[in-house]
Amino acid sequence: xxxxxxxxxxxxxxxxxxxxxxxSLACDKANEHGYPHELWTTRLLARHAREHGxxxxxxxxxxxxxGTVCKLLGQEEIKPHKVRYYLENRDAEFEQKMxxxxxxxxxxxxxxxxxxxxxxxxxxxxxxxxxxxxxxxxIATTAPDLPPVPGVHATFARDHEYKRHGTLSLLAxxxxxxxxxxxxxxxxxRSREFIEFLKLLDAAYPARTxxxxxxxxxxxxISRETRAWL
Numbered sequence: 340x341x342x343x344x345x346x347x348x349x350x351x352x353x354x355x356x357x358x359x360x361x362x363s364l365a366c367d368k369a370n371e372h373g374y375p376h377e378l379w380t381t382r383l384l385a386r387h388a389r390e391h392g393x394x395x396x397x398x399x400x401x402x403x404x405x406g407t408v409c410k411l412l413g414q415e416e417i418k419p420h421k422v423r424y425y426l427e428n429r430d431a432e433f434e435q436k437m438x439x440x441x442x443x444x445x446x447x448x449x450x451x452x453x454x455x456x457x458x459x460x461x462x463x464x465x466x467x468x469x470x471x472x473x474x475x476x477x478i479a480t481t482a483p484d485l486p487p488v489p490g491v492h493a494t495f496a497r498d499h500e501y502k503r504h505g506t507l508s509l510l511a512x513x514x515x516x517x518x519x520x521x522x523x524x525x526x527x528x529r530s531r532e533f534i535e536f537l538k539l540l541d542a543a544y545p546a547r548t549x550x551x552x553x554x555x556x557x558x559x560x561i562s563r564e565t566r567a568w569l
């Protein structure tokens with residue numbers, strides 16, 4: 340069989356400097372370059388590069404096509420036409436709070452291992468992870484459910500129409516050591532409802548139990564009313 344000798348192949352048309360210029364351009368927003376669009380499309384990037392690349396010293400971009408833009412950006416894993424959301428850290432004490440939460444979860448692991456080796460404990464401890472779920476739709480059916488009928492339909496049938504009864508809030512916490520869930524359903528989730536949950540939680544454990552709660556930054560958790568009850 341005849342084979343070709345190894346050879347370097349065709350020189351790349353797009354120079355490294357031109358590629359770097361294009362990637363840098365893609366990391367800007369389109370409206371920063373006079374376009375009404377906020378984000379780039381690969382078609383718009385290609386057009387902009389053809390029009391402005393040569394004057395920036397990259398003559399090789401004068402005939403740039405959309406497919407090449409996709410290829411070059413794909414090599415750098417850049418997708419300037421997409422937006423991915425993130426959560427801005429606005430809490431100056433975030434690092435400290437995060438460390439404390441991680442320490443508590445580590446404590447859960449240690450306590451579970453200790454409990455597996457010995458049933459005796461100096462002081463009972465409960466670690467509860469808590470959160471609220473507001474705005475739950477309370478709905479009711481307007482017609483009775485129909486049971487399964489062999490050969491007709493295999494499942495229960497429910498009418499599409501329903502009746503609204505407003506919204507409710509679920510206040511719930513799970514004991515990370517036992518798996519027990521403590522829950523309270525209320526119309527709202529203000530400080531008074533949170534205190535009601537704390538009372539429910541306090542009544543669920545023996546008097547000597549140290550209850551540790553893992554909470555988010557909801558204002559009800561640190562309000563004056565809540566602190567007064569504690």
